[in-house]
Amino acid sequence: MQIYVCVKHVPDSAANIHILDGIRIDEKVAFLLNPYDEHAVTEAAALKKKVQDSEIIAVCLGKPDAQKTIRSAMAMGADRGILVETDEACDSMTTARALHAAIVQDGSADIIFTGKESIDSEGMQTQFRIGALFSFPVVTNAASLDISSETAVVTCELSGGRTRSFELALPCVVGAGRGLNTPGYPTFPDVVKARKKPIKTVSMDSLSITPAAGFAKTVSLTPLVQKRHPKKITGTPADQAKEIIRILRQEAKVLA
Amino acid sequence: MKKTGILIEMEKKRVKDTTLGMITLAARADTDLYALVLDGVDDPACEILAQYGITTVVDLGLSSAPEIRLNPAARADAVTQAAQKLQLDVIFGLSSADGKDIIPRVAALLDVPLVMDCLDVDLEKNIARTSQYSGKVLADIQLTGDVVIFGIRPNAVQPVPSPAQAKKIKMASDSAALPGSALLSWDDGDGAQAGLAEADIIIAGGRGLKNSDNFSLIFDCAKKMHAAVGASRVAVDEGWVPYAFQVGQTGEKVSPQVYIACGISGSIQHFAGMKTARMIIAVNKDENAAIMANCDYHVQGDLFEILPELIRQL
Ligand SMILES: Cc1cc2nc3c(=O)[nH]c(=O)nc-3n(C[C@H](O)[C@H](O)[C@H](O)COP(=O)(O)OP(=O)(O)OC[C@H]3O[C@@H](n4cnc5c(N)ncnc54)[C@H](O)[C@@H]3O)c2cc1C
Numbered sequence: 001m002q003i004y005v006c007v008k009h010v011p012d013s014a015a016n017i018h019i020l021d022g023i024r025i026d027e028k029v030a031f032l033l034n035p036y037d038e039h040a041v042t043e044a045a046a047l048k049k050k051v052q053d054s055e056i057i058a059v060c061l062g063k064p065d066a067q068k069t070i071r072s073a074m075a076m077g078a079d080r081g082i083l084v085e086t087d088e089a090c091d092s093m094t095t096a097r098a099l100h101a102a103i104v105q106d107g108s109a110d111i112i113f114t115g116k117e118s119i120d121s122e123g124m125q126t127q128f129r130i131g132a133l134f135s136f137p138v139v140t141n142a143a144s145l146d147i148s149s150e151t152a153v154v155t156c157e158l159s160g161g162r163t164r165s166f167e168l169a170l171p172c173v174v175g176a177g178r179g180l181n182t183p184g185y186p187t188f189p190d191v192v193k194a195r196k197k198p199i200k201t202v203s204m205d206s207l208s209i210t211p212a213a214g215f216a217k218t219v220s221l222t223p224l225v226q227k228r229h230p231k232k233i234t235g236t237p238a239d240q241a242k243e244i245i246r247i248l249r250q251e252a253k254v255l256a
Numbered sequence: 257m258k259k260t261g262i263l264i265e266m267e268k269k270r271v272k273d274t275t276l277g278m279i280t281l282a283a284r285a286d287t288d289l290y291a292l293v294l295d296g297v298d299d300p301a302c303e304i305l306a307q308y309g310i311t312t313v314v315d316l317g318l319s320s321a322p323e324i325r326l327n328p329a330a331r332a333d334a335v336t337q338a339a340q341k342l343q344l345d346v347i348f349g350l351s352s353a354d355g356k357d358i359i360p361r362v363a364a365l366l367d368v369p370l371v372m373d374c375l376d377v378d379l380e381k382n383i384a385r386t387s388q389y390s391g392k393v394l395a396d397i398q399l400t401g402d403v404v405i406f407g408i409r410p411n412a413v414q415p416v417p418s419p420a421q422a423k424k425i426k427m428a429s430d431s432a433a434l435p436g437s438a439l440l441s442w443d444d445g446d447g448a449q450a451g452l453a454e455a456d457i458i459i460a461g462g463r464g465l466k467n468s469d470n471f472s473l474i475f476d477c478a479k480k481m482h483a484a485v486g487a488s489r490v491a492v493d494e495g496w497v498p499y500a501f502q503v504g505q506t507g508e509k510v511s512p513q514v515y516i517a518c519g520i521s522g523s524i525q526h527f528a529g530m531k532t533a534r535m536i537i538a539v540n541k542d543e544n545a546a547i548m549a550n551c552d553y554h555v556q557g558d559l560f561e562i563l564p565e566l567i568r569q570l
Contacts, residue, residue, distance in 0.1 A: 013505055013525055017392045025389070035506065093369060119505060121395075122388055124372045124407075125360035132364035137329065137436035140357055153440065159353040159508050160452060161445035161500035164326065169436030178506055179499060214401020216369040224387055224394045226550050228536065233555045240555045241565035244516075244537060247553060248481065252514045252535050254456050255481055 001054040001110040003044045004103050006130070007073050008034040009066035010120040019221045024089070031065065033072040036115025038183040039176035043145060044113050045077030046181065051147065055079050057106065061098045063087055067199060074194035075186035081199040082106060084207065091216040092121075094209070096129030101207040106200075109134070109171050111152065116141045116175040127175040137168045143179030258287040260379075261314075261339055263349035263358070264305070266293070271301055274350055274454045276308050276415035278408045282348050283309035283418045285379035292338055294318045294331055297424070306422035308415060313424040314338060327439040328354070332361030334429040339366060341427060344403060346379065351407035352453055359407045369399040372407035373509065375532060390505045391528035409532070410454045411511040449500040452484045458512045458530075460486030460503055461496075464519015464540065464559055468496035473563040474518060480570035486510065486530075488520045504529035518559045522547025539563070 011017065015029035033041075041058065048054040058073035060066050061084045070081035084098045103109055112134075114127040124140075131138030143163065144155040152172055155165045157179055186194070233243045248255040260282050265272045282289055291297075291310040295318065302313050316334045324330045335358065339347055349359040351373040363370035371384040375394075378384075382399045384406050399405075452458065459481070461474040471491070478485045486508070487501040503510055505528035515533035520526060522538070522545055530536070536551040539559050548554045555562060 011389065013390045013528075017389045019393065025393070091369065093367070096364075120389055122373065122386070123370075124356055125363060125370055128360040128364035129367075132367065138361070138364075139437075140360075156357075157499070158357065159500060160449040161498055162353065163443045163445075164328075165440045165442070166327075167438045167440050172436065212367055212369075212401075214367075214369045214399065214404065216371065217398050217400070218395055219383060219398045220396045221388075222394045224392055224531065226531065228550060228552050230538075230549060230551050230554050233553050237557060237561040237565045238569075240557060240562055241569050244553075244555065244566060245569055247535075247537070248457070248514060252457075254513050 001047070001051045002107050003047060003054055003056045004109045004112045005037070005040050005044045005056060005058050005073060005078060006099050006112065006114040006126070007037040007041065007058050007060045007069055008115070008118045009060060009062045009069035010034045010118055013119055017223070019223060022220050022222065023218065024221065031068065033069045034115050034118045036117060036176055036178070037073070038076065039178060039180045040113035040115050041073045041076045041078060042181045042183045043176055047111070047147060048077065057082060059099055059102055060084070061086060061090060061095050070199055071194050074197045075190045076183065078197070080197055083199055083201045084204055085201055086204040089218065092123045092126045092129055093212040093215060096126050096133055097209045097212070098204060098207060100130055100133040101209055102202060105202070105207065111147070111171055112136070112173045114173065114175050116177045127173050131173040134171070134173070136171050136173050138173040138175070139166055139168065140175035141177035142174050143177055145174060145180065258285070258345040259290060259342060260287045260346040260348060261290045261292050261342060261344040262310070263335060263347070263355070264291045264293045265350055265352060265354065266295055266301065269298060269301060271304050272454065273415055274352070274410035276304070277411065277413040278348050278350060279305070279308040279310060280416045280418065281377060281408060281413040282379070287346065287379070288312065289420070290314050290342060290344065292316060292335055294334060295325065302422055302424055307417050307419050309418040309420050310422045311420050313422050314342070315424060315426045317426055317428050322442065323439045326442050327437065328357040328361060329437045332358045332365065335362050336365045337429040338427055339403065347403065347405040349405070349407055351409050355407055359405060363405045366403055368401045368403040368405060370405040370407065371397050371399065373409050374406050375409055375412045377406050377408070387532070390524060391531050392524070409509065409511055445500070449484070452486060452501070452508050453510055455484035455510070456513045457481055457483035457516070458486045458503070458510060458514070459483045459516040459518065460488065460520060461491055461518050462488035462520030463490040465491060465496065471496050473559070473567070476567050477563055477570070480567060488526050517547055518563065520547060521545045522550055
């Protein structure tokens with residue numbers, strides 16, 4: 001099987017984000033493999049163990065520094081990598097087009113994994129756009145996956161504890177959720193081996209993508225500062241409970 | 257005049273309040289408002305939609321067979337066909353559990369731009385405001401295209417009536433074969449958590465609860481105030497409550513009127529899921545916990561003393 005995994009290089013969720021010129025973030029922070037993509041790579045590695053002669057290719061659109069994220073994916077099991085290099089901040093329509101073109105140029109996908117969303121732009125849509133460009137069926141927030149020769153049976157989590165199970169024809173696109181597996185930390189030998197695996201770099205231009213008719217453009221970024229002014233509720237536990245109820249009734253007006 | 261289609265979410269045949277809020281947001285601009293209804297719509301529901309500004313109720317009459325009706329690909333296909341037939345300029349849907357699996361499909365099928373989880377939308381300029389980077393940044397994103405789509409965070413806007421006259425039309429979609437995607441089975445759980453993203457009050461528990469038995473304090477309190485129950489990732493990872501309860505960057509993103517956090521320290525990742533709550537009340541024994549500096553009211557004390565009192569007094 002040719003297993004493609006789309007991975008994104010994102011700022012660590014714990015990093016302090018500073019905004020420059022009101023339009024972009026200061027990138028001098030730690031970047032890592034998008035957490036949901038870790039689930040995607042982990043699932044790809046599990047699949048490769050089950051299906052003989054499989055190859056896992058990590059595909060990433062990003063700046064040269066995004067090589068590090070491809071190396072992380074390799075330490076977790078990817079065999080090789082493709083970096084579509086760009087310095088632009090691409091919207092999801094362009095991103096999907098670039099990933100699609102890079103995969104088509106490279107080979108023939110039997111399955112494509114992505115994360116269900118990226119934790120930086122939180123767009124929640126690239127997997128669907130990749131699916132539409134290939135005309136492959138798509139599921140998102142996958143929590144279990146079972147592959148047979150021509151189909152994939154996938155259970156997806158809707159929030160609220162609801163699930164849906166689908167049978168998808170292969171090839172398909174699977175957006176990995178947190179319930180899918182538990183990513184393990186790569187061992188030191190895995191990290192060393194990953195350094196020797198090949199990464200192919202392709203420029204965005206060489207893919208000659210036809211741009212979409214529409215686009216999304218970020219016009220400003222502002223820090224989401226908390227304007228809250230904490231007030232203390234004091235007294236005995238009984239007093240405190242009484243005051244909470246008063247606030248819920250009279251200020252928030254959510255209790256009758 | 258521009259045409260805006262609004263994907264209507266219902267519960268037990270009633271239009272959800274979060275959907276009405278979304279209509280209120282769309283009604284700020286001078287556009288024709290089309291309600292796109294997938295699961296059937298009776299007269300009382302039509303009247304409610306009209307009260308909030310809908311001028312055309314479009315009954316998409318999706319098959320009642322659950323394999324179709326519950327398949328997000330089928331739902332998205334019906335919405336996509338309607339958008340094309342009606343020549344909609346703008347599409348709104350909730351960034352809810354169901355919406356997250358439908359709206360991006362519509363955007364992908366139409367190949368048009370989309371912003372999910374919008375807190376606000378300026379329809380004159382097609383600029384959406386959303387949070388990014390785990391809730392640390394507010395981004396204004398401008399969409400350009402023949403059609404633009406916005407997924408609206410539930411509760412981002414409070415519903416305000418804006419009466420209009422609504423006509424109802426039927427528009428059956430060609431139930432095109434769904435290439436390669438068949439719904440095999442579905443499980444709606446016990447439905448207990450379905451309302452988390454849309455609740456007015458959420459009471460959430462974290463590591464401070466110490467074990468799953470103690471979590472009943474949160475459930476009892478929630479029952480008394482008709483609140484939904486949330487949890488931090490620690491409470492979920494410890495197995496005290498299922499993943500469906502998790503609030504945060506890798507859980508549910510919520511905007512209730514009031515969020516009561518009990519025994520939760522207020523990590524960046526937890527805040528990513530609840531920082532847009534209108535009011536945050538923290539119950540924590542540690543006066544230096546991050547959440548104490550980032551809330552509206554804080555109760556410094558032992559939750560094992562305060563929650564039983566709350567339950568008793570409610
Ligand atoms: C990629 C990533 C994604 C993540 N996603 C999420 C997410 O979606 N949601 C999430 O919640 N976390 C998430 N986390 C985890 C997050 O970093 C924190 O570890 C977690 O939120 C802490 O949970 P907590 O507040 O319950 O526990 P703690 O931080 O341990 O806080 C427990 C609090 O309880 C208080 N307490 C203890 N006993 C009592 C008592 N008797 N009475 C009153 N107060 C008491 C303590 O003072 C303390 O403040 C994520 C982490 C990473 C790296």
